[in-house]
Amino acid sequence: MTAPALEIEGLSYGYGRGFALDDVSFRVNQGEFTALLGPNGAGKTTLFSLITRLFEAPRGAIKVCGITMRDHPTKALARMGVVFQQPTLDLDLTVRQNLHYFAALHGIARRDASIRIGEALERLDMAERDGEKVRQLNGGHRRRVELARALLHKPDLLVLDEPTVGLDVPARRGIVEHVHELCRTQGMAVLWATHLIDEVHADDRVVVIHKGRILADGSVTDVNRTNASANLTQTFHRLINQVAA
Numbered sequence: 001m002t003a004p005a006l007e008i009e010g011l012s013y014g015y016g017r018g019f020a021l022d023d024v025s026f027r028v029n030q031g032e033f034t035a036l037l038g039p040n041g042a043g044k045t046t047l048f049s050l051i052t053r054l055f056e057a058p059r060g061a062i063k064v065c066g067i068t069m070r071d072h073p074t075k076a077l078a079r080m081g082v083v084f085q086q087p088t089l090d091l092d093l094t095v096r097q098n099l100h101y102f103a104a105l106h107g108i109a110r111r112d113a114s115i116r117i118g119e120a121l122e123r124l125d126m127a128e129r130d131g132e133k134v135r136q137l138n139g140g141h142r143r144r145v146e147l148a149r150a151l152l153h154k155p156d157l158l159v160l161d162e163p164t165v166g167l168d169v170p171a172r173r174g175i176v177e178h179v180h181e182l183c184r185t186q187g188m189a190v191l192w193a194t195h196l197i198d199e200v201h202a203d204d205r206v207v208v209i210h211k212g213r214i215l216a217d218g219s220v221t222d223v224n225r226t227n228a229s230a231n232l233t234q235t236f237h238r239l240i241n242q243v244a245a
């Protein structure tokens with residue numbers, strides 16, 4: 001049996017008093033788009049910091065494609081592509097230079113990197129912008145470059161922390177649709193953190209997080225049914241209000 005792309009088991013983390021994450025468990029299956037949906041302060045970025053190993057979790061386990069992060073961090077991270085909430089491109093390098101730099105960090109040979117960069121930019125409709133400095137690009141195009149970069153080493157799992165923050169509606173829609181398509185056409189497993197319900201598609205899996213705890217986990221249809229709701233907006237507000245009450 002193939003291991004899930006991501007398994008989170010019993011993960012807890014605190015910055016001091018109390019828990020930012022409290023006994024969090026869920027999985028992302030291969031080829032599945034999983035939306036991690038939670039309001040501000042729910043714990044999404046903390047979870048991403050643990051998954052990408054910026055922090056180490058004192059309690060719980062993270063496995064990427066069956067590889068335990070604590071025991072084999074380099075191997076586990078190599079299977080993952082990451083788009084952080086804050087952009088991390090070098091503004092004074094061109095699109096292509098940024099991507100070549102990243103490819104070199106991953107040990108991808110220059111000729112192979114050139115091919116992969118060309119393909120990635122083509123897929124994202126960015127091929128004609130490859131010689132432009134990132135500083136000249138708008139927010140939506142910068143995000144596309146970050147997405148292309150996250151895919152260069154052909155990861156099995158793509159994790160994105162609120163990747164549409166600061167984008168206008170068409171740019172946001174473009175990125176949401178593109179990542180869903182990657183999932184559909186290339187079998188990419190995706191973990192997409194957001195507080196925006198309209199970024200979740202009807203056939204996605206959704207994990208609702210609030211105050212560091214998982215409140216719901218399943219297909220959108222199942223989660224709505226369990227909560228006797230007509231749609232995800234209603235489910236989300238019901239779950240959040242129950243905790244607040």
Ligand SMILES: Nc1ncnc2c1ncn2[C@@H]1O[C@H](COP(=O)(O)OP(=O)(O)OP(=O)(O)O)[C@@H](O)[C@H]1O
Nearest residue numbers: 015016020038039040041042043044045046047195
């Ligand atoms: N560096 C830190 N020091 C202390 N507390 C923190 C720190 N970072 C986050 N927190 C707290 O941990 C909790 C979870 O925050 P986190 O940033 O993970 O949530 P989030 O879901 O990503 O929110 P947002 O959508 O606003 O980015 C919040 O209560 C937050 O105030």
